[in-house]
Amino acid sequence: xxxxxxxxxxxxxxxxxxxxxxxxxxxxxxxxxxxxxxxxxxxxxxxxxxxxxxxxxxxxxxxxxxxxxxxxxxxxxxxxxxxxxxxxxxxxxxxxxxxxxxxxxxxxxxxxxxxxxxxxxxxxxxxxxxxxxxxxxxxxxxxxxxxxxxxxxxxxxxxxxxxxxxxxxxxxxxxxxxxxxxxxxxxxxxxxxxxxxxxxxxxxxxxxxxxxxxxxxxxx
Amino acid sequence: xxxxxxxxxxxxxxxxxxxxxxxxxxxxxxxxxxxxxxxxxxxxxxxxxxxxxxxxxxxxxxxxxxxxxxxxxxxxxxxxxxxxxxxxxxxxxxxxxxxxxxxxxxxxxxxxxxxxxxxxxxxxxxxxxxxxxxxxxxxxxxxxxxxxxxxxxxxxxxxxxxxxxxxxxxxxxxxxxxxxxxxxxxxxxxxxxxxxxxxxxxxxxxxxxxxxxxxxxxxxxxxxxxxxxxxxxxxxxxxxxxxxxxxxxxxxx
Numbered sequence: 272x273x274x275x276x277x278x279x280x281x282x283x284x285x286x287x288x289x290x291x292x293x294x295x296x297x298x299x300x301x302x303x304x305x306x307x308x309x310x311x312x313x314x315x316x317x318x319x320x321x322x323x324x325x326x327x328x329x330x331x332x333x334x335x336x337x338x339x340x341x342x343x344x345x346x347x348x349x350x351x352x353x354x355x356x357x358x359x360x361x362x363x364x365x366x367x368x369x370x371x372x373x374x375x376x377x378x379x380x381x382x383x384x385x386x387x388x389x390x391x392x393x394x395x396x397x398x399x400x401x402x403x404x405x406x407x408x409x410x411x412x413x414x415x416x417x418x419x420x421x422x423x424x425x426x427x428x429x430x431x432x433x434x435x436x437x438x439x440x441x442x443x444x445x446x447x448x449x450x451x452x453x454x455x456x457x458x459x460x461x462x463x464x465x466x467x468x469x470x471x472x473x474x475x476x477x478x479x480x481x482x483x484x485x486x487x488x489x490x491x
Numbered sequence: 492x493x494x495x496x497x498x499x500x501x502x503x504x505x506x507x508x509x510x511x512x513x514x515x516x517x518x519x520x521x522x523x524x525x526x527x528x529x530x531x532x533x534x535x536x537x538x539x540x541x542x543x544x545x546x547x548x549x550x551x552x553x554x555x556x557x558x559x560x561x562x563x564x565x566x567x568x569x570x571x572x573x574x575x576x577x578x579x580x581x582x583x584x585x586x587x588x589x590x591x592x593x594x595x596x597x598x599x600x601x602x603x604x605x606x607x608x609x610x611x612x613x614x615x616x617x618x619x620x621x622x623x624x625x626x627x628x629x630x631x632x633x634x635x636x637x638x639x640x641x642x643x644x645x646x647x648x649x650x651x652x653x654x655x656x657x658x659x660x661x662x663x664x665x666x667x668x669x670x671x672x673x674x675x676x677x678x679x680x681x682x683x684x685x686x687x688x689x690x691x692x693x694x695x696x697x698x699x700x701x702x703x704x705x706x707x708x709x710x711x712x713x714x715x716x717x718x719x720x721x722x723x724x725x726x727x728x729x730x731x732x733x734x735x736x737x738x739x740x741x742x743x744x
Contacts, residue, residue: 388589390585390587390589391589391591393543393583393585393589394583394585394589394590394591396543396575396578397541397543397578397581397582397583397652398602398603398607398651398652398655399575399576399578399579399603399607399655400602400603400606400607401575404606404607408602408606409591412593413592413593416593488635489592489593489635489636489637490592490635490637491592491593
C-alpha cells in the first residue's frame, strides 16, 4: 500500500509536463485553429491550396512522427545552417502539438462556420455590420455552440496524446510510469498512470459539460 | 425626388437571365407591392436593390446616392465602406426572419444601433423597447428567437429593421414562411407602417393585402416588369392577359 501511495507522489511529478503541455496546446491551437479555418475558406486559391497541404500533412501523419521529426529535424537544421540555437524538448513537443491540433481544430471550426445559415450573414450585412463585427458578434458565438461537442472530443484526445512526448524522454506522466515499471518489475505504476489520466479527463469532461450547459440558453 | 431609382438593371445566375432591363422608381411615402409568379425575379430584384446580389448591368440610385452605376456597359458599385453606409438607407425584412438566435429580442433589435450607429447602450435599449411596443411584443423583450412563433419572430425582424431608421423598408415575402393564422399579425404591423407613410417595397403573394395597403403595384413576369399601376387598376382590371391568368389562378385555389 505504501508502495502504491508512493507511486502517486512519484508519478505526480510528471503531471507538470503533462498538464502544461495540455494547457499550452489548447491556449495556442484554439485561436490558431480559428484563424486557420478562415484560411481554409479563403477566396484566394493559393492560400487555400497551401493551407490544405498543411492540413493533409498534419492530419495524415502520426503525431508521434511529427514530434520526433520536429525535434530532431529542427535541431539538425539549426546545426546545418550554423545557428547557435537548440530547441528544448518541451518547446519542440509543444510546437508539434500546437501545429497538429491547430489542423484538427481548424477543420472543426470550418465545419461550424459553414453550417451557419447564409441568412445570418445577410441579416448582418443589411443592418450595416462590418465583416469584423459580423464575425465577432454573430458568427463566433454561434460557431462555438455548434462545435463544442467535437471540440470537447479533441480536448479529451489531447489529454491522452500528451503521453506521446515520452518518446523524447521528457519526464511526463507516462515516461515516469514506464521508468518505475522497468525499475520495480511491476505493472502497478501503469495502473497509477491510468488513474491519473482518468482523473484529468473526468475533470475535463465536467468542465466541458458546464460550458455546453452555459450555451444552452438558445437554440440555433 | 425619387427615394429609389433603378435603371436598366440586368442580373443573371449563370446562363439564367433573372432580371432583364428593370426600371423602377419609388417616391417617398409610396408603398409598392411587387407581385408575380414564382421565379419571375421579384426577390432577386429586391436583393439587387439591397446589394445582397450584384447586378451585372444597371444603375441604382438610393436617396440621391448612386450606389451602382453603369459605365461603358459594366456596373460599378461603391467601395465596401461607402456601400455599407449607403445601404443603411434601406431596411430589409426576410422571408425567414433571420433573427440572431444567440441574442434575445431586445439585443436583436439594439445590436446594430449600438454597433453601427454607436448609440449609447441604455438609449438603444429604450428605443428597442419602444419599437417592440409598436409591433406589440414588449412582453417578449427578454425571449430568445426559438421561443417565438413565426409571426412574433417576423414582427421582431421588422422592429430590428426599423431600429436603423431606414428611408425605405423592403420586405421579401414577409408572410410566406408563416402558418396562415399568423400572417394577419404581421400584415397588421405593415399596414400600421403604411399609415405612418413609411416608404415600403413589398414582395408578396397576399393579393388582398397588396390591394389594401399598396399605393402602387408592380407585376413581374419572367424577369421583366410587365405592368405597373395603382392596385385597383392592376389587380381588378389588368390590361395584360398574363396578369389576368395569374390572378385567376390565385382565385381558383
